[in-house]
Amino acid sequence: MVGYRYLGNSGFKISEITYGNWITHGSQIDDDAASATVRAALDAGITTFDTADVYANLQAEAVLGRALSGQRREGLEIFTKVYFPTGPKGPNDTGLSRKHIMDSINGSLRRLGTDYVDLYQAHRFDAQTPLEETFQAFADIVRQGKALYIGVSEWTAEQLRDGHALAKELGVQLISNQPQYSMLWRVIxxxxxxxxxxxxxxxxxxxxxxxxxxxxxxxxxxAAPTGSRATDEQGGAKFIEAFLRDEVLQAVQRLRPIAEAAGLTMPQLAIAWVLQNPNVASALVGASRPEQLAETVQASGVRLDADTLAAIDRALDGAVFDDPRHTSTMAPQSRLS
Known part of the structure; x- marks a missing residue:
């Protein structure tokens, strides 16, 4: 079964493996398949679920809400996010203004079929809205009981410091960041x-x-396998292209004997690797089929020894993205980008 870790400097625990429904729910798979993967996640011991209003333009939240309907709410940790343009994408349907945040939390709760979310996250940093306005809105949402904790996604170290200071001043807890992180993408x-x-x-x-x-x-x-992320023209392909250079793919193949020696599959090795970092509370995984989760959850609780970690670094030498400046590139330059 999946283990648990504390999220930030709080008493709140989440499962080491979080089920995320970016790309899959509301776009790649139908509702029945989505419900089947959510049930598989629950059966495997995953209780933490992550979504966002922008996923499938509001539909992913609704799909997740229906899939979790009937579950004991106190036994779940449900996360969502706000920032990107949604709905008709009007001038106030995006960003981290007070108006958009307040409208968005109410819509998210309605679609998820819940009175509150455990974690409400700023999906990106909004350079066009005063940070004080954003965090005052977040603090009000916490005090209204619509969210228990506040998090962010893809914020730089400086932005985290500024946000944390404001949250502390307002008496709320900023306890998480949601960045991209893997053996190949180590920019954080x-x-x-x-x-x-x-x-x-x-x-x-x-x-x-x-x-x-x-x-x-x-x-x-x-050529990329048919039906894989690299062939997904609905958005998946653009996120994977940086990793599809031959020198990167050759380095990845050098991980195969390392995984076998550790008694793990390649996906298990990848997830176990990020969980070795003590600052990582959970690894987000998605699934389009229930059986995919049965494999990945087995990475929970795995400890990789120093020799294995060193072998991974040698195998991937020259293929790793580690420049901290890449974090800034994840932030949109305008609210509509």
Whole structure:
């Protein structure tokens, strides 16, 4: 079964594996398949579920809400996010203004079929709204009981420090950041993780398998498998393209004997690797089929020894993205981008 970790400097525990429904629910798979994967997640011991209003333009939240209907609410940890344009994408249907945040939390709760979310996250940093306005709105939402904790996603170390200071001043807890992180994408290690450790903020990491590349199914010099993320024209392909260079794919293939020696599959090795970082509270995984979860959840509780970690670093030498400046590139330059 899946283990639990504290989220940030709080008494709140979440499952080491979080089920996320980006791309899948409301777009790639139908409601019946979505419900089947959610049931599989629950059966495997996953109680933490992450979504966002922007996923499938509001539909992913609704799908998750229906899939979780009838479950004991107190036994679940439900997360969602706000920032990106949604609905008709009017001038106030985006960003972290008070108006958009207040409208968005009410819509998210309605679609999820719940009175509150455990964690409400700023999906990106909004350079066009005063940070004080954003955090005052977040603080009001917490005091109204519509969210228990506040988190962010893909914020720089400086932005985390500024947000944490404001949250503390307003008497609410900023306890998490949700960045991309994997063996191949390590850009948070230089600045974001040290700042987070100092502030009492945990990472809930997305794409621990580097958009599926660390599964080993993408082979150098060959076309991407039919139906894979790399062939998804609805949005998946653009996120994976940076990892599809032959030198990266060749390095990934060098992980195969390392995984076998550790008694793990390639996906299990990838997820176990991110969970070795003590600042990581949970790894976000998705699934389009229930059986995919049965494999990945087995990475929970795995400890990789120093020799295995060193072998991974040698195998991926030259293929890793680790420049901290990449975090800034994840933030949109305008609210509509």
């Amino acid at each position: 290690e230089g600045e974001v993780v040290p700042a987070s450790q100092e502030l009492g903020i945990s990472q809930i990491v997305w794409s621990p398998m580097a958009q599926g590349v660390l599964s080993g199914k993408y082979l150098p010099g060959r």
